[in-house]
Amino acid sequence: MIKLTMFKGGNIINSGDHFRDAGILYRKLYVKQYETQISTNDEFIITLSETKKGVHVIDCQKYKMTGRQIHLVLPGQSSHFNFLEYTTAFQIKMTQKNFEKLRLSLPFDSRLYKDYPVFGLSEKEFQKLNHEVEKIGSELSRYQPFLPIIDSRTGTTFHEVIRLLTNRISNLEDYTLPVVLNRFLNLIEMYYKQEHAVAFYSSALNVTKNYLAGLSQQYLQTTSRDLINNRILKEAQHLLSLKSSSIKATMLELGFEDKSTFSHFFKRHLKMSPTAYRNIKIER
Incomplete structure (x- = not known):
């Protein structure tokens, strides 16, 4: 406090x-x-x-x-x-x-x-x-x-x-999200650490990937894949800023099987490696 x-x-x-x-x-x-x-x-x-x-x-x-x-x-x-x-x-x-x-x-x-x-x-x-x-x-x-x-x-x-x-x-x-899109957002919150593929969510919702993509773009101005990736990325940033959480622990917590895949994902979105990001946060 x-x-x-x-x-x-x-x-x-x-x-x-x-x-x-x-x-x-x-x-x-x-x-x-x-x-x-x-x-x-x-x-x-x-x-x-x-x-x-x-x-x-x-x-x-x-x-x-x-x-x-x-x-x-x-x-x-x-x-x-x-x-x-x-x-x-x-x-x-x-x-x-x-x-x-x-x-x-x-x-x-x-x-x-x-x-x-x-x-x-x-x-x-x-x-x-x-x-x-x-x-x-x-x-x-x-x-x-x-x-x-x-x-x-x-x-x-x-x-x-x-x-x-x-x-x-x-x-x-005019501001109410379609039921399917709202369920999609809630499913992401529940499963983003284990399930990274749009196919998992579209199957759970019994809709096509294209239909889910259309809803995401129309109402949230982003892609369904980016909704999942952004949630994963936010949690990765949070965990990497904690001294008690290592890169390996973060990788495993978020469902990545190896460090190279996690590093590629992180660098693609933030233009820096998990190591560089962690060093900046810990130093602060």
């Missing part, structure tokens, strides 16, 4: 609490006339804001502060806030890996979160979410936080946010 006590920039009255562990950051800020720096995020961010004055810019699009609101920022999006009055803001940040796990549990296209990144809340809804977020911060602040509780509360908060969002959308069917 890491407690962060400093936050640069702006006119901060009190930096509040900042705790990070297990790929989750909880942050509570007391701010006045505060502007964050423009940055491209590599995490998924949920922000609860009470201020009625200010603006949040996401990918150059301005969203006015109007009181109790939720703000969502996806990995890869640029974002910065400009608060114009004293306020309290609550944030939960999760790594892209954690976000993808939660996202795949819902049958919605990621366009949903990009098209509706900011929406208002009733006082009751705000207080309920605030309660969940502060519980996450409370657990993270412990000397030895219990990770299953953090995972459970983070998942609950994420699903509650999406429930509130989808209840406000009249054209939800």
Whole structure:
């Protein structure tokens, strides 16, 4: 567990609490006339804001502060806030890996979160979410936080946010993934360490490989093979960044039979060997 006590920039009255562990950051800020720096995020961010004055810019699009609101920022999006009055803001940040796990549990296209990144809340809804977020911060602040509780509360908060969002959308069917594609994503999460071939998944779903490829391209703008490979690659990157996990252990964990095949796979996607990647991560 890491407690962060400093936050640069702006006119901060009190930096509040900042705790990070297990790929989750909880942050509570007391701010006045505060502007964050423009940055491209590599995490998924949920922000609860009470201020009625200010603006949040996401990918150059301005969203006015109007009181109790939720703000969502996806990995890869640029974002910065400009608060114009004293306020309290609550944030939960999760790594892209954690976000993808939660996202795949819902049958919605990621366009949903990009098209509706900011929406208002009733006082009751705000207080309920605030309660969940502060519980996450409370657990993270412990000397030895219990990770299953953090995972459970983070998942609950994420699903509650999406429930509130989808209840406000009249054209939800435009963002709902086909049943087959949603089942495909869930199967990848279940079997990517053992099954790397598209044929396994198409057979399990009782569809052709071409049909699965068409769905992946139409709704997710990628290939079905890349969906599998990207999941394998993300886990490989995670394991190789751990001092306790060797290249051989990573290779075996992800279902590769020999080191050369794993190295070729890794280099083809990241343009560097597993050894080079591991050395960079461990040194940091």
